Amino acid sequence: MSQTMLKVSGLRVAYGGIQAVKGASLEVRQGELVSLIGANGAGKTTTLKAITGIQPVADGDIEFLGRSIKGQGAWDLVKQGLVMVPEGRGTFTRMTITENLQMGAFTRNDKEIEDDIEKVFTLFPRLKERRHQLAGTMSGGEQQMLAMGRALMARPKVLLMDEPSMGLSPIMVDKIFEVVEDIHKQGVTVLLVEQNASRALQLADRGYVMDSGEITMEGEAKALLSDPKVRAAYLGE
Ligand SMILES: Nc1ncnc2c1ncn2[C@@H]1O[C@H](COP(=O)(O)OP(=O)(O)O)[C@@H](O)[C@H]1O
Numbered sequence: 208m209s210q211t212m213l214k215v216s217g218l219r220v221a222y223g224g225i226q227a228v229k230g231a232s233l234e235v236r237q238g239e240l241v242s243l244i245g246a247n248g249a250g251k252t253t254t255l256k257a258i259t260g261i262q263p264v265a266d267g268d269i270e271f272l273g274r275s276i277k278g279q280g281a282w283d284l285v286k287q288g289l290v291m292v293p294e295g296r297g298t299f300t301r302m303t304i305t306e307n308l309q310m311g312a313f314t315r316n317d318k319e320i321e322d323d324i325e326k327v328f329t330l331f332p333r334l335k336e337r338r339h340q341l342a343g344t345m346s347g348g349e350q351q352m353l354a355m356g357r358a359l360m361a362r363p364k365v366l367l368m369d370e371p372s373m374g375l376s377p378i379m380v381d382k383i384f385e386v387v388e389d390i391h392k393q394g395v396t397v398l399l400v401e402q403n404a405s406r407a408l409q410l411a412d413r414g415y416v417m418d419s420g421e422i423t424m425e426g427e428a429k430a431l432l433s434d435p436k437v438r439a440a441y442l443g444e
């Protein structure tokens with residue numbers, strides 16, 4: 208079995224008195240695409256924020272590459288290769304596409320940054336066409352591409368994506384899922400959070416279902432896709 212890249216054990220996260228994540232455990236192995244699905248408010252974003260050092264962990268542990276990273280800051284984690292594409296993209300709206308991509312490499316000081324920008328442009332020709340345009344003037348789909356490109360500039364070992372298809376037109380949703388698949392095929396290990404459970408599970412190797420701060424189901428993505436409980440609750444059947 209391949210190496211465990213990310214392991215979350217008994218994670219609890221609270222906002223003041225509100226328990227948002229109540230003892231969640233999950234793991235992602237090298238080369239996998241794992242989807243975390245669940246309704247709005249289930250605790251998916253909070254889980255990703257805790258993993259990436261943005262939200263403090265109240266209890267439990269998070270291991271990255273076999274070592275506990277609990278309490279480490281977001282910057283250190285990006286430098287180690289744990290990188291998130293946040294919900295709502297979070298691009299720097301008053302910077303150009305190219306400047307946003309350069310920002311994605313903020314933890315690096317090697318000589319291959321320009322080469323990596325060209326690789327992002329190969330993945331997203333649209334970004335190349337618009338490279339001098341301000342990010343804030345682009346469509347939602349283009350900003351999502353930019354957010355993904357910017358994350359790739361950090362050379363992620365594990366890439367966490369929070370609802371990349373949210374709010375996009377059907378054509379853009381197709382494009383974004385294609386790119387998620389491409390990124391995964393290039394060898395990046397992915398943890399994908401999505402409300403579009405059907406699409407997310409179709410792409411994934413394995414999946415987890417989160418409900419009210421707890422992991423309620425887990426398994427091979429195909430098995431979850433055909434599970435009557437998952438179909439009824441998350442696939443609109
Ligand atoms: N900054 C916050 N302050 C207080 N409560 C929050 C905050 N962010 C999220 N929550 C609450 O935590 C729970 C989980 O939210 P979230 O992790 O965003 O869920 P999901 O991403 O699955 O939609 C929800 O009840 C939500 O209202």
Ligand SMILES: [Mg+2]
Pocket residue numbers: 251252253294369370
């Ligand atoms: Mg969310």
